[in-house]
Amino acid sequence: xxxxxxxxxxxxxxxxxxxxxxxxxxxxxxxxxxxxxxxxxxxxxxxxxxxxxxxxxxxxxxxxxxxxxxxxxxxxxxxxxxxxxxxxxxxxxxxxxxxxxxxxxxxxxxxxxxxxxxxxxxxxxxxxxxxxxxxxxxxxxxxxxxxxxxxxxxxxxxxxxxxxxxxxxxxxxxxxxxxxxxxxxxxxxxxxxxxxxxx
Numbered sequence: 001x002x003x004x005x006x007x008x009x010x011x012x013x014x015x016x017x018x019x020x021x022x023x024x025x026x027x028x029x030x031x032x033x034x035x036x037x038x039x040x041x042x043x044x045x046x047x048x049x050x051x052x053x054x055x056x057x058x059x060x061x062x063x064x065x066x067x068x069x070x071x072x073x074x075x076x077x078x079x080x081x082x083x084x085x086x087x088x089x090x091x092x093x094x095x096x097x098x099x100x101x102x103x104x105x106x107x108x109x110x111x112x113x114x115x116x117x118x119x120x121x122x123x124x125x126x127x128x129x130x131x132x133x134x135x136x137x138x139x140x141x142x143x144x145x146x147x148x149x150x151x152x153x154x155x156x157x158x159x160x161x162x163x164x165x166x167x168x169x170x171x172x173x174x175x176x177x178x179x180x181x182x183x184x185x186x187x188x189x190x191x192x193x194x195x196x197x198x199x
Contacts, residue, residue, distance in 0.1 A: 010048045015050060018039050019031055019036055020065035020068065020106075021102040022036065022102070023058065023062060023106075024103070024106055025102040027113065028117075031061075031079050035055070059118070059120045061147065062121055063123075065109075066110065069105045069107065069132070070131050073088060073092070073180045074135065076088045077135070077139060084139050088135075088139065089183055089186050090183055093159060093162055093183040093186075096156040098167055105160070107125070107129065107132070108163045110125065133149065133153060133156060134152075136155050137151070139154040141190055143191075162178050162179060162182040166179050
């Protein structure tokens with residue numbers, strides 16, 4: 001790759017990462033092209049060298065925002081080597097995650113937009129939901145069981161919902177309660193061995 005091409009790729013990546021943070025913080029309708037390009041150290045006029053349209057940028061930024069979550073989730077899980085599932089739950093439902101939407105899980109901040117978006121956006125969201133379900137099922141005591149998949153679905157849905165509500169409510173005490181209560185309940189709920197399921 002030539003020098004100018006590598007610079008263009010680096011600039012493209014920089015704009016995408018800034019946009020990925022902005023859409024998690026402010027929603028997909030808010031980011032202004034001129035502001036994004038300025039923050040990336042580029043001119044407004046250079047936008048169309050990188051993206052076909054604003055919609056193109058938003059779809060690409062959403063894919064970046066969603067994909068960034070996988071590595072963070074795995075890292076969070078293995079902070080607690082004895083109980084990786086609990087490590088992931090406690091990290092995800094922590095105040096630090098709640099208070100940092102710009103770097104947090106995009107399933108929370110982009111869920112509403114994905115429901116109304118085009119096929120590419122929906123596909124990126126779908127891919128990330130499936131990746132998280134696979135990761136969570138893999139942390140269960142019996143990862144290949146139907147119970148593990150069911151538990152992963154419950155866990156992911158509860159975590160995403162708890163963060164969404166904890167960010168949305170006005171009362172700080174209620175916000176904390178949502179996080180701690182859901183974390184405690186999920187940590188008590190584990191998949192059972194297949195033999196126990198059929199008893």
